[in-house]
Amino acid sequence: MSLLQRIEDAVARGPHALDELVATTEFPHVEGRSVTFLFRGEAQEVSLQHWIHGLPGSLPFRRLRHGEAWVLQLDLPPRSRMEYKIGVSMFGRGVMLRDPLNKHTARDPFGANSVVYGEGYSPPEWSLEDPEARKGTIEDRFVDSKVYGDWRPIKVYRPARFRQTRRYPLLVVHDGFDYLGFASLQQVLDNLIHRQEIPPLIAILTQANDRMREYAADPRQADYLVKDLVPQMEQILPLVREPSARAVMGASFGAVSSLAAAWRHPGYFGKLLLQSGSFVFTEIGDHDRGPVFDPVVKFVNEFRKAPGKPADNVFVSCGVYESLIYYNRSLVPLLQETGMQVRFREAHDGHNWENWRDRLREGLSWLFPGPLWLVYE
């Protein structure tokens, strides 16, 4: 008997039977490429709200026998992740809920979503707490920004066994506080350094005051990084002062800002890590993404006309469930033509922090290869 038949059978037998089924079956239930969602509750309409590009944004559940059980079956490719909420409507009023039957959630700056994993997916072990990994430290500081005319909060990640006498590569992270909170960045850096997959490095975690403006290819942000942030950090931290040891990264608008900074100051950052970049451009006419994208589109269009060679190495990743996949795929050959070394990775995932977390190992270890093969402590 299929799961759907078992659910229908339990519904027919009454609430106790359904209680028993729910108690013994994990929901959402993933079997092969199929995932079954179950919602129990009083409602007039129930829907799955998700952010998978190409599917209708709202997928209706089917009510079973006019009762309080609703089901939905979807195709979910192996090793994929899907974040979602359940929309429940009654008497014209709707609410968005995390799935009460699903213990897995993914956090982001706006709260948390439920998340379902395709068969074969599990959070990468290198992103989890490793008791063996020595821990780096995080220090709060402020940068005196002449460019913005204010003091900007940053966090400085120093690797475990940090020594002032040694010189370290630098990783500048847009939305760095969010990478810490939602993409386990400190744990990831600690683990990758511990495993020698990347060398010990210093990360400067930045956070914008007005993100949608400053990260939208704003020339001030590029100048802030190059004229304020990095030089001030070089005064107080033992950094290798060479482009080849300097990387800038970000996701979404943070990726736009990273590329724009490298483009406006070519050769300053030797390495770029661009995750799900909002690289929207236009060939004909105007874009339909709203005014906040105007400076982004203007920059990407200019970049496409004259890309130059912003850096030496660039790692680009994007989820195939994102609408941005088209723009990222379009960007890759252009980057390759510049003579940069380019690595592009697509994932069965969406525009979210866990996607960005899951790509960090490949991106960082490619940009900053560690002494893995040579160190046996």
Add this chain to the structure above:
Amino acid sequence: MLTSAILLGPQRHVRIVKPALDALVPDDRRPVALASPGWEEREAEDMEFRDHVGREVVNLEVWARVERIFERDRELLAAMRERHDTLRRVQELYRLRLQGALQAIRELMGRPGKDVWLAAERHDALVMLQGIDAQHVARVQQVHEEFEARWRPAERSSVQREKRELQQRLGDCAALCLAGGHIAVLLHRLRLFDVLGLHGDRPVVAWSAGAMALCERIVLFHDSPPQGGGCTEVMEAGFGRVPDLVALPHAKKRVDVSEPRNVQLFARRFAPSLCVLLDDGSRIDWNGARWSAQPGTHRLGEEGWVEEAGA
């Protein structure tokens, strides 16, 4: 060859250098020497080691000595950097042929069948693989010989001064402890002073990269690196102070032993040397004539299974 040596797994979590020293030099009150250039700039941070062994310890400060030489002798520094670049290039070129050979033999080992033709191809592919490894070791040796002949590091005053001091420190030590870390740094810096030669036939306790350096060949390995396919490769010849053994530290994290063909290929490629897994708590003793392993110390078996190294 040494008359007595003990090779150990990593010492961070399971510290067993002390019992190893107690076994090799039980009633000797002389100090023990510590060589830890593989720790690089952390070389001097030896307090945990001193606390653990409970003996007088003489840190040979090999890494720091070479740093001082580099400050004084820029010509030698430039020459060693050039050699480093050459070694990297030789390793890259070796890797090209190696990857092809490994791909072929893996495919042959994966083919079903027991006919003589398949067996012959497998055998020949293995011989070819071993030949590529041997040629690489010879090429690296050639790089070192050319470097020695051209720059004569042992005859340079900058080196001689540090070497004399090192020799004095090593003078009356009962045993040498060789720590792990960066294998290339460790090997090349010890070699610059001929530390093993100065130490002579006194006992040695070595762990992780230190154990690798004592062997005839240094094998670099990782079956699941974040980049690339994880092709086990030979770096170069080690000091060859213990015979017929390939030391594989941190093997649990680095070798995929769940795949019998992987184990089989590894073991056969380096046979007749024993491929010994040096994990936490592992210990294998050399008495000048034969190896004896502590229970719980394992090796890769030629039939594809992990076996007790003492079996």
